[in-house]
Amino acid sequence: MFKNKDQIIKNGNTPELKKIRGEILDIFCAAVKAVNPYKCVKDQFKGSFILINGKQLDIRCFDNVYLIGFGKASVGMSQAVCDSVNVKEGIVITNDPVSKVDSGTVFTFVGSHPIPIQNNVIGTDKIIELVEKLGEKDLLIVLISGGGSALLSKSRIPLGDLQSTTDLLLKCGANIKEVNTVRKHLSLVKGGQLIKNVKCTVISLIISDIIGDPIEHIASGPTYPDSTTFYMAKKILKKYGLLDKVPFSVKKIIEDGIHSKIPDTPKPGDLIFKNVLNIIIANNKTACGAAIEKAEELGYKTMLITNTLEGEAKHVSKHLIDKVINYKNNDRKFAFISGGETTVTVKGDGLGGRNQEMVLSSVFDLDGGNVVFASLATDGIDGISDAAGAIADSYTLLRAKRENKDPSLYLKENNSYEFFKDLNDLLFTGYTGTNVMDIQIIVKIG
Secondary structure, eight states: OOTTHHHHHHTOSSHHHHHHHHHHHHHHHHHHHHTOHHHHHHTTEETTEEEETTEEEEGGGSSOEEEEEESTTHHHHHHHHHTTSOEEEEEEEESOSSOOOOOSSEEEEEOOSSSOOHHHHHHHHHHHHHHTTOOTTOEEEEEEOTTHHHHSOOBSSOHHHHHHHHHHHHHTTOOHHHHHHHHHHTBSSTTTGGGTTOOSEEEEEEEOOSTTOOTTTGGGOTTSOOOOOHHHHHHHHHHTTOTTTSOHHHHHHHHHHHTTSSOOOOOTTOGGGTTEEEEEEEOHHHHHHHHHHHHHHTTOEEEEEEEEEOSBHHHHHHHHHHHHHTOOOOOSEEEEEEEEOOBOOOOSSOOOOHHHHHHHHHHHHHTTSSEEEEEEETTSOOTTSSOOEEEEOTTHHHHHHHTTOOHHHHHHTTOHHHHHHHHTOEEOOOOOSOOOOEEEEEEEEO
């Protein structure tokens, strides 16, 4: 899985650190494997039956099965459905330029994430066209995963305005629920709107990439009732000082919605959801559980700190490291696992991501100690970089000083990528085909 595993191990300054670095990568591999989208979806099928909350639904009751998918895990999820049942027709939107569904009836669109491009819109138009032609005796399987908010894109505003607004939202420090609240109210498909004209039975299988698994926010909840409003979207823009920065079209849509000139997203109790089932099939908890299992297999005592980690990356990092350093234990090797998704308020012009920023923030606290810290985006893409994350240990600061690098300056410029690139401590996996937020592994040597 790791393209530069040998280099990461080699960077350990002692035999023990080399071993620990390698084991941390093995733990990450186990975590990502546990949320493999193909396996997670395949496990939902048994012959001609699909398993729904412990019950079985016979797919033979329907005239035809159709499929749509959008998100970073959509190709693997869709392939599992195609290998389990006869799919009449399907449309999938992914950000992976290499993978596609191996089926003569399912077409794969390659879009962009996190900023949508025209191909996202074209793929979404095809999805809308497909779902609105289905009859009452058809079954629509919807495969939803992280990244779907950007990939499924049909906006009320011009694409250029959506792109600039998305960029502002992603850099202001807003959490994903806040970002998606605004996205939903600029969209024609998010917040339950995708199925407003659908007559058939809908089953959504979901791999969660949001803390607490709120279905209405995962990929902006295209098949689920929305509890947010235009007024809430305006409050979020105001909270982060964006109301005067977003394009005029954004402000107009939101004001029109507040004054009921355009309808809000469908709410809980709306009859359009009467034949819709939404099921979470994997999440960050799944991955963290697998990480703990692997760590124990390797001889570590373990602790799950949390799988609901959130907040500003550099502050969260300090809290984690302080907790680990001050933890009293008599065990030779102790692995602390956490998961979730932090945010970064971008003020500099550097390159990086929330995982790299977390690890960079820890470098001073790790210096001279007995702790190794790594953080990984499970989708393989951290922020706007091509790295999945980074790793640091008690020698990282010393190695940086030898290269005349001051971590605090790189942190100030949000330039974590360049810091770790020069030390060869970036983690490279490429697209993993899944997404359940991030995982942190902190090893303390007794």
